[in-house]
Amino acid sequence: MKTITFKVNGAPVTVDVREDWNLLKVLNEKLELTGAKEGCGAGECGACTVIVDGVAVASCLYPACEAEGREVETAEGLVLANGGELTELQKAFVACGAVQCGFCTPGMIMSAKALLDHNPAPTAQEVKVALAGNICRCTGYHQIVEAVLAAAEEMRK
Amino acid sequence: MAAELAYLRPTTLSEAVSFLETVAGAQPVAGATDVYVGIRSGKHAPAALVSLKAIPALGHLTPDSPTDAYEGKAEGGTADLGVLIGGVVTHGAVEDSEWMRRHFPAVHQACSGVGSRQVRNVATLGGNICNAAPCADSAVGLLLYDATLILAGPAGERELPLSDFFVGPGETRLQPAEILKEIRVPAPGPRTFAHYWKHTRRKGVELPLLGVGARLTLAADGTVEVARISLGVCAPMPTRSREAEQVLEGKKLTAELVKEAGEVAAAHALVRDTWRGRGWYRREMVRVLVPRVIGLSGALS
CATH class of the missing domain: 3.30.465.10 (Uridine Diphospho-n-acetylenolpyruvylglucosamine Reductase; domain 3)
Incomplete structure (x- = not known):
């Protein structure tokens, strides 16, 4: 066991973790943040995507101990940081019909947020590259790309 | 999971080397994206991982x-x-x-x-x-x-x-x-043209069926001074096609020469059958892709 301290959605946390755990397990089981999901557990599906120190990572492949001292953002943090309101990105997902079963959505949202944080005016192709590691079996992706582009446009206003 | 793994995070290179020397079964790890897949599947059970990510150097x-x-x-x-x-x-x-x-x-x-x-x-x-x-x-x-x-x-x-x-x-x-x-x-010098082609079925999140790279550094008169052709999945390791490089070096770049380089690279490629692709297909694609990659590098124009 090891005790690690890091920030989650702006708040410092200290937790005891098994050293072979990944960050996803810490979020899901220790911190009860269940937005990030385990899909494949091998970094292929993107359902576990969170942002660490400003970049999107697959939390299922991210060693828990490596979170020490870092800043982690999860889907739960978006509303918290936005005064209890859905963010423009989340609203665009709802408006464009980019959510069906919802399992991939928190990961999609975090990949899209990481993209928009770095690139406020992405092309459709750049959105597709940024979301290539997020698999959705419901929507066919069209509405998701549309939602990210719509959110980017709204956020630039 | 097996016995609990120890995850060590040294902050200097010498500390990391000393962990690797003294901790039984320790192996170095960087991003861990391969190691964690192996641990999860049970294929891999290291006693200790020495993370290199906290070492500023x-x-x-x-x-x-x-x-x-x-x-x-x-x-x-x-x-x-x-x-x-x-x-x-x-x-x-x-x-x-x-x-x-x-x-x-x-x-x-x-x-x-x-x-x-x-x-x-x-x-x-x-x-x-x-x-x-x-x-x-x-x-x-x-x-x-x-x-x-x-x-x-x-x-x-x-x-x-x-x-x-x-x-x-x-x-x-x-x-x-x-x-x-x-x-x-090292800096490749002026008049250098290079390109890498990852041959895949999908456009993303895929391992290559074949990887083909080319780098040409030309002399002022257009002669090929340095040629490098590299191949992935064409040998037991990432490799250079020195035979194809020899075809190119010291000569003026022409469509015929580039085609010949592709044929020579294909003839010498140590391709094999895997579930991702057959050896004959890989060899055929080396022949096709070497000239294509040289073209994409811009060296011919």
Whole structure:
């Protein structure tokens, strides 16, 4: 066991973790943040995507101990940081019909947020590259790309 | 899971080397994107992982952005600046580096095509090289530029050409307790053209059926001064096609010469059948892709 301290959605946390755990397990089981999901557990599906120190990572492949001292953002943090309101990105997902079963959505949202944080005016192709590691079996992706582009446009206003 | 793993996070290179020497069953780890897949599937059960990510001396990508000074030197043909890539620099950092995109396009292309953005943000070039998979994209790109590796271990540091580093699939010349500290890439000089082609079924999140790289540095009169052709999944390790390079060097670049280079590279490729693709198909595609990649590099125009 090891005790690690890091920030989650702006708040410092200290937790005891098994050293072979990944960050996803810490979020899901220790911190009860269940937005990030385990899909494949091998970094292929993107359902576990969170942002660490400003970049999107697959939390299922991210060693828990490596979170020490870092800043982690999860889907739960978006509303918290936005005064209890859905963010423009989340609203665009709802408006464009980019959510069906919802399992991939928190990961999609975090990949899209990481993209928009770095690139406020992405092309459709750049959105597709940024979301290539997020698999959705419901929507066919069209509405998701549309939602990210719509959110980017709204956020630039 | 087996007995609990110990996860160590040294903050200096010497501390890391000493952990690797003294902790039984310890292995170095960088991004862990391969190691954690192995641990989860049960294929891999190390007693201890020595993380290299908290060591500041391994995190540099220098220089990172183009400067006027370099541009001036490159124009004059005296450029002495290549790039130094620390052992835990991620594929994402290379993808985002304007310096790499402009001066080492084939490495930039190779790194930008690995896995997904989430994986590239964590997975390192050092890890990709030390895993020594025959398909390692970054290695196939770096072979084009005569990259060398700085290895740090109990006996100090040594420098080894990347082309001598691989022994076989998953096997390298890394000694026990030795760490890949830095990748050094010399400046290729003016009139250099390069491209990397990752041959895949899908456009993203895919391992290559075949990786093909080409780098040509031309003399002022257009003669090929240096030719490098590198191949992934065409041998037990990322490799150079020295036979194809010899076809090109010292000659004027023509469509016929480039076609011949493809034929020679294909004839010498040590391809084999895997579930991802058949050997005959790989050989045929080397013949097709070597000329295509040289064309895409811009050297012919």
